[in-house]
Amino acid sequence: MSPPLAVHRAVALILLLALPTMVRAQIAVPDTQLWLAWVGTLPVNDRWQVQGEFQPRWNQDVSENDQIILRGSVARKVGRGASVWAGYAYTPRFADAGTLHEQRLWQQLSLELPRAGRWTPSLRIRQEERFLHQWTDPSYRLRVLGRFTRSIGTAGWSVVGYDEAMVTFDDTQNGPRQGFDQNRLFAGVLKRLWSGTTIETGYLWQWMPETPTSRTRHNHTVIASFTYAP
Numbered sequence: 001m002s003p004p005l006a007v008h009r010a011v012a013l014i015l016l017l018a019l020p021t022m023v024r025a026q027i028a029v030p031d032t033q034l035w036l037a038w039v040g041t042l043p044v045n046d047r048w049q050v051q052g053e054f055q056p057r058w059n060q061d062v063s064e065n066d067q068i069i070l071r072g073s074v075a076r077k078v079g080r081g082a083s084v085w086a087g088y089a090y091t092p093r094f095a096d097a098g099t100l101h102e103q104r105l106w107q108q109l110s111l112e113l114p115r116a117g118r119w120t121p122s123l124r125i126r127q128e129e130r131f132l133h134q135w136t137d138p139s140y141r142l143r144v145l146g147r148f149t150r151s152i153g154t155a156g157w158s159v160v161g162y163d164e165a166m167v168t169f170d171d172t173q174n175g176p177r178q179g180f181d182q183n184r185l186f187a188g189v190l191k192r193l194w195s196g197t198t199i200e201t202g203y204l205w206q207w208m209p210e211t212p213t214s215r216t217r218h219n220h221t222v223i224a225s226f227t228y229a230p
Contacts, residue, residue, distance in 0.1 A: 028215060028217065028218050030218045030219070030220065031218075032219075032221070033058060033062060033066065033206075033219050033220070033221040034058045034223075035055065035056075035058075035204070035222070035223045036055065036223075037053060037054070037055045037225040038054045039229075040052050040228045040229075041227070048076055048077075049074070050073070050075075051073045051085075051087075052071070052072050053069065053070070054068075054069075055070075056068050057069075064094070065094045066093070067092060067093040068091065069090075069091050070089065071089040073085050073087025074086060074087065081113070083109075083110045084109055085108035085109075085110065085126075086105075088104065088106075090102075090103055091103070091104065102130060104129065104130050104131070106128045106129070107127050108125065109124070109125045120148065121146070121147065121148045122146075122147045122148070123145070123147075124144070124147070127140070128142075130175075130176075134174050135174050136172070136173040137170075137173065139170065139175050140170050141167065142169065143164060144164065144165050144166075145163070145164035146163055148160070156193075158189065159187075159190075160186070160187070160202065161186060161188075162185075162186050163183070163184070163185050164186075165183050166182050166183070166184075168180075177212070179209075182207060182208040183206070184207075186204040188223070189201065197226075197228050199224065199227075200225045201222070201225070202222075203220070203222060204219075204220075204222075205219070206218070
């Protein structure tokens with residue numbers, strides 16, 4: 001028995017509404033990237049700790065240097081599973097016209113959420129103030145990341161997933177525009193090498209919407225992160 005006419009009409013309507021998105025997806029700019037990260041966290045006492053990060057990144061199908069993130073921060077535990085952070089990041093970005101020297105101040109709230117069986121969820125909320133000489137004023141961006149890990153077996157392996165959304169609050173002349181900035185979706189695995197040291201690797205899909213000066217971007221990224229936190 002063939003589907004009723006109403007079903008055909010509904011399918012046709014869905015395809016019609018989806019057509020602009022399908023067309024934009026075809027003209028979107030894809031790229032394959034590689035991101036590496038070394039993160040070290042050292043305790044000062046029971047409540048305070050300091051952290052340093054070094055993150056080189058390559059784009060253009062892993063053929064060119066994209067940027068380097070140098071980030072330092074201090075954190076204080078404020079409750080069970082909760083901590084507040086403040087830090088500074090220097091981010092040289094390598095463009096055809098020369099190197100752009102972005103600087104950031106940022107504040108963060110990190111929450112370890114209640115475990116659900118073998119699942120360990122967490123939440124990170126970060127506010128950034130971004131500065132670049134070519135911009136006339138700072139750009140303010142909010143980043144919200146939800147993450148989970150689940151141990152598998154007894155050899156120190158875990159599966160990891162997270163999603164991070166970023167929103168820019170203001171229009172910056174010659175810089176970022178107000179609105180949704182990007183989304184990052186990650187899936188991978190984590191291995192505890194020895195006490196306090198882990199390696200995490202996986203695939204990240206980065207979606208960046210169209211702006212007045214650039215097309216929609218879909219970046220397919222391999223990430224490897226080495227973390228030392230005794």
